Amino acid sequence: MRYLIALVLLAVPCLGWADDWEDRLIFNESAEGPRLRVISSTDTVLFAPVIEGFVAENPRISVEYLVSGTADINRRVRATPDAFDVIISSAMDLQLKLANDGFALPVDDVPVPHWAQWHHSLFAFTSEPATIVINRTAFEGQPIPQTRQSLIEALRKRPEEFRGKVGTYDVRQSGLGYLFATQDARASETYWRLMEVMGGLDVRLYCCSGEMINDLADGSILVAYNVLGSYAAVRAEGKDALEVVLPSDFQTIMMRTAMVSKATPEPKAAELLLRYLVTERPAVAEEASPLPLLQRNDGSDGRETIGLDPALLTFLDGLKRTKFLSAWEDAVIQ
Amino acid sequence: MTTSPTVSGSLRNRLVVTLIGGAAVLAILLFLTVRSYAAKVAQQGQDDILGASVSSILDAAALRDGQLEVDIPYAAFSMLSTPSDDRVFYAIYQDGEFLSGYEDLNLADGPIEGRWAFQTGQVRGERVRQVSASRKLVGLGRQTEIEVALGQTQDALSDTLDQISRNAAYLGIGFFLLTAALSFWVTSSTIGQLNKLTNSVTRRGPQDLSPFKKPVPKEMAPLVTSLNSLMGRLDQSLSQSEDFIAEAAHRVRTPLATVRSYAEATLHRVEREDNREALKAMVRAIDESSRAAGQLLDHAMITFRADHLEREDIDLVVLIRDLVQRLIPIAEMKELTLSLSGEPSVPYSGDSILIQNAVRNMVDNAMKYAPSDSAVEITIIAHPEPQIQVRDSGPGFPPDEIDTLTRRFERGQNAVGTIGSGLGLTIAQDVATAHGGSLILKNRSKGGACVILSL
Amino acid sequence: MKFLLVEDNLDLANAISSRMQLDGHVVDNAANLEDARAFVTTEEYDLILLDIMLPDGDGREFLRQHRASRLDTPVIVLTARSQVSDRIGSLDLGADDYVTKPFDHAELEARCRAVLRRKSGSSKSTIEVGGIIFDPVAGHLTVDGVTLSLRNRELRMIELFINAPGQVFSKQKLADRLFSYDDNVSDNAIEVYVGRLRKHLEKSGMKITTLRGLGYRLDHDD
Numbered sequence A: 001m002r003y004l005i006a007l008v009l010l011a012v013p014c015l016g017w018a019d020d021w022e023d024r025l026i027f028n029e030s031a032e033g034p035r036l037r038v039i040s041s042t043d044t045v046l047f048a049p050v051i052e053g054f055v056a057e058n059p060r061i062s063v064e065y066l067v068s069g070t071a072d073i074n075r076r077v078r079a080t081p082d083a084f085d086v087i088i089s090s091a092m093d094l095q096l097k098l099a100n101d102g103f104a105l106p107v108d109d110v111p112v113p114h115w116a117q118w119h120h121s122l123f124a125f126t127s128e129p130a131t132i133v134i135n136r137t138a139f140e141g142q143p144i145p146q147t148r149q150s151l152i153e154a155l156r157k158r159p160e161e162f163r164g165k166v167g168t169y170d171v172r173q174s175g176l177g178y179l180f181a182t183q184d185a186r187a188s189e190t191y192w193r194l195m196e197v198m199g200g201l202d203v204r205l206y207c208c209s210g211e212m213i214n215d216l217a218d219g220s221i222l223v224a225y226n227v228l229g230s231y232a233a234v235r236a237e238g239k240d241a242l243e244v245v246l247p248s249d250f251q252t253i254m255m256r257t258a259m260v261s262k263a264t265p266e267p268k269a270a271e272l273l274l275r276y277l278v279t280e281r282p283a284v285a286e287e288a289s290p291l292p293l294l295q296r297n298d299g300s301d302g303r304e305t306i307g308l309d310p311a312l313l314t315f316l317d318g319l320k321r322t323k324f325l326s327a328w329e330d331a332v333i334q
Numbered sequence B: 001m002t003t004s005p006t007v008s009g010s011l012r013n014r015l016v017v018t019l020i021g022g023a024a025v026l027a028i029l030l031f032l033t034v035r036s037y038a039a040k041v042a043q044q045g046q047d048d049i050l051g052a053s054v055s056s057i058l059d060a061a062a063l064r065d066g067q068l069e070v071d072i073p074y075a076a077f078s079m080l081s082t083p084s085d086d087r088v089f090y091a092i093y094q095d096g097e098f099l100s101g102y103e104d105l106n107l108a109d110g111p112i113e114g115r116w117a118f119q120t121g122q123v124r125g126e127r128v129r130q131v132s133a134s135r136k137l138v139g140l141g142r143q144t145e146i147e148v149a150l151g152q153t154q155d156a157l158s159d160t161l162d163q164i165s166r167n168a169a170y171l172g173i174g175f176f177l178l179t180a181a182l183s184f185w186v187t188s189s190t191i192g193q194l195n196k197l198t199n200s201v202t203r204r205g206p207q208d209l210s211p212f213k214k215p216v217p218k219e220m221a222p223l224v225t226s227l228n229s230l231m232g233r234l235d236q237s238l239s240q241s242e243d244f245i246a247e248a249a250h251r252v253r254t255p256l257a258t259v260r261s262y263a264e265a266t267l268h269r270v271e272r273e274d275n276r277e278a279l280k281a282m283v284r285a286i287d288e289s290s291r292a293a294g295q296l297l298d299h300a301m302i303t304f305r306a307d308h309l310e311r312e313d314i315d316l317v318v319l320i321r322d323l324v325q326r327l328i329p330i331a332e333m334k335e336l337t338l339s340l341s342g343e344p345s346v347p348y349s350g351d352s353i354l355i356q357n358a359v360r361n362m363v364d365n366a367m368k369y370a371p372s373d374s375a376v377e378i379t380i381i382a383h384p385e386p387q388i389q390v391r392d393s394g395p396g397f398p399p400d401e402i403d404t405l406t407r408r409f410e411r412g413q414n415a416v417g418t419i420g421s422g423l424g425l426t427i428a429q430d431v432a433t434a435h436g437g438s439l440i441l442k443n444r445s446k447g448g449a450c451v452i453l454s455l
Numbered sequence C: 001m002k003f004l005l006v007e008d009n010l011d012l013a014n015a016i017s018s019r020m021q022l023d024g025h026v027v028d029n030a031a032n033l034e035d036a037r038a039f040v041t042t043e044e045y046d047l048i049l050l051d052i053m054l055p056d057g058d059g060r061e062f063l064r065q066h067r068a069s070r071l072d073t074p075v076i077v078l079t080a081r082s083q084v085s086d087r088i089g090s091l092d093l094g095a096d097d098y099v100t101k102p103f104d105h106a107e108l109e110a111r112c113r114a115v116l117r118r119k120s121g122s123s124k125s126t127i128e129v130g131g132i133i134f135d136p137v138a139g140h141l142t143v144d145g146v147t148l149s150l151r152n153r154e155l156r157m158i159e160l161f162i163n164a165p166g167q168v169f170s171k172q173k174l175a176d177r178l179f180s181y182d183d184n185v186s187d188n189a190i191e192v193y194v195g196r197l198r199k200h201l202e203k204s205g206m207k208i209t210t211l212r213g214l215g216y217r218l219d220h221d222d
Helices: A002-015 A044-057 A070-079 A092-100 A148-157 A175-187 A190-200 A209-217 A229-236 A267-284 A310-316 A318-332 B011-059 B074-078 B155-203 B218-269 B273-307 B316-333 B352-369 B399-413 B421-434 C010-022 C033-042 C059-068 C083-092 C105-120 C152-163 C171-178 C187-201
Strands: A023-027 A035-040 A062-067 A086-089 A122-124 A128-135 A166-169 A204-206 A223-228 A242-245 A251-254 A257-260 A303-305 B061-064 B067-070 B088-094 B097-101 B116-123 B126-139 B142-153 B312-315 B337-342 B347-350 B375-381 B387-391 B438-443 B449-454 C002-006 C026-030 C047-051 C075-079 C097-100 C127-129 C132-135 C140-143 C146-149 C206-211 C215-220
Touching (some): A035 A070, A035 A267, A070 A086, A092 A175, A092 A310, A122 A267, A128 A209, A166 A175, A175 A310, A223 A229, A310 B074, A318 B067, B011 B116, B061 B142, B067 B142, B155 B218, B312 B316, B316 B337, B316 B375, B316 C105, B347 B352, B352 B387, B421 B438, C002 C010, C010 C105, C033 C059, C059 C075, C152 C187, C187 C206
Parallel strands (some): A035 A062, A035 A086, A166 A204, A251 A303, C002 C026, C047 C075
Antiparallel strands (some): A023 A062, A086 A257, A122 A257, A128 A242, B088 B097, B116 B126, B375 B387, C127 C132, C140 C146
């Protein structure tokens, strides 16, 4: 199956799209039934097994899987809500705001715990921590930092080695990056000190986890901060060079969420997919998909899942965002 | 004999309907009151949170270098989280100019009185509770006013209200059921008093016209009083008519007795045969008419008593022995022997006066036909059913008339045609029927008649 | 025997009195309760015949008072009422028997005798004629020291003769007194009873003489 996906991936650039999607793939194209347009921030590699499982169960439905960045997804959905049936994104705040603003179609009686859904519109189906990914070569003979503080110290100790070789999200472009950043800033001042240190080391800014991990893997950068654990785990597989660190001081855990677009012309099929994601995927597809399952973290062991509640709107406020971004730029871009 | 009263409505139904109707109205009132109070409390709760949230936003506003900064606290929206995940809308205005948030959320109309102004309206097709508040900020040489509108949908509120309404409805229904049960109980215990009175009226014997003495509830006292007065009048008029009958009988029978006595006395002095025959006929006529009158009265009384049969525990042997004793003088006059035999004691439940009267008629009949110096045998047996048999050694019933006699009893109740000797056995037959038994007429094989009163 | 008759109808009272006197009884007649009370307090009676409806009250009231003052003179009530209800009341109040008006004098006599017999068993005064002693209440005839028990009609016949010794009774008169009006009596029947009496009177010093064509008479056996 991997092979098949690889082939498709190779083929994609050749076709050329009117819209500049990061990726686009159609599953079960020959089905005579409805076609679902799924817009997602999740790389196809990670998500394909899920969709395949879905179309295997619902052979009449075909799925067009469109991949884009979280911020881009937010923009596109707001611009043309009827162009998509299911919206999947890791940027919980943007998703919540979409739902709050009325872009989501409520789906009743979905068997999820209350904390994993909002207003019967937005449903979480994974729990994924933000991680620090380190290229081991940079820490040969030395302990790999397990906390942000020890990372700061390590970076300060060997600034020349790390200059230009650290990376994180460009929070101005990445919705998920912004979410992680705001949550980190809320949790600890350490975040700002780390940003200042990284800023001093000419940090490289990325739009997406994927690229960041690619650069890590080929050694372009040695340390990546706030990389999605799921992506990191996939890349680290079979590559001894990469070490995925779950920071032990505090962890920010994001839930990937899905919603049915209010303007969808195929509400029934979209609802089927949503239910499949939430209820059936955990039962059948654990082995096939590297996406972790949903799990409850109440913050008691320093791992806190970002809550699906209106507080997520706070940092999306224009004034607040301006203020945060200017603080961030002050720290990172020197 | 008993005419059913004209029935219009039911006291029980009226009571039940009134009480249950009242209970239903009260239950509905209770439900509405609880719900409206709960709605008020719940709305107050939402308003309090909205107020706290909006004031935390206002507090976070500051003028920095003449520039307005609103650093919305994370808690401001966090506190708006509800179990139903209500949608949240907000808008920040500076001096009336939209700054941030949802542009379609308008400030409260008119001036904001006090600190907060609450209103309920529609935003994006949803019912939204909205608070508007403002704050003046004074910086270096500059003064500005920040206004914040904060709205929240009311899903949680209506969920809570639904739940409270449901509970209030259960409360109301519970109250209603309890009250309904109570009203049934109250009604039946009230009607029970009436039934008790009715029973005690029904259970009374036909002769019992004494006033009711048992205690009754105050409200029933007038009914019992008028019932008692009615019974009093009835008793009085009954005894008046009894007195009248007695007076009439006295007035008629005493002269008859006088005439008979004179006729008898005259007979002893008169020698001429035709005169004697005339006097004898006169005496016979007097006897005949007085017996017929007596039997008619007895028959009427027996018909009445048979309709309201009053059974008491009696011993037939004692009863008949008394009767026989009273008949002995008459039997002796005719040189007849009365013999009583059978069981030493036969307990029975019946009307002693009726039975005595029946047997008396049977024995009278037997004595009439028994030849001089013979015996009239009276036998009482207990099994298979209580029986009183009266035998004589007279000529017996004419065989071709036994059936006729029986038939004559059947139409005996319409007594006009049956005055005379037949009425005695008719009375016996009526008494037997009233006690669920029968009267059997037979001729004895040795000669003579046998009449059996089977009870 | 001394009887008190309480009866307001004078005709009836006279008829009863004369009939009773015929049988040798003494009868006082009270026309109302007041007189009756006066008689009872001054005289002693063997029997009281009591009418119920009297001009100055109810005879039953007199009866009740009479019994309450512990006088046990037997009382026979004369009632005009229908049989059942009145009768029971009278008996409950202590009457010994009752007779419904109009009544057969023979029946009244029979009841009087039965009541007296029940009360006392025998007469206080017996009648002695020649060698016979007659107890009219017990119905005993003692002849030559031997007490004989007579049957009813024999008793009444001897009573007639003893009450009027020397008087001649025709067959008709005897039949009138011995049989009731609805009995069919043959002349032969009287002869049968006379025959029986004669048998009883053997050795008594008395005899019944036949006067041909006239009747019978009780005579001393000379």
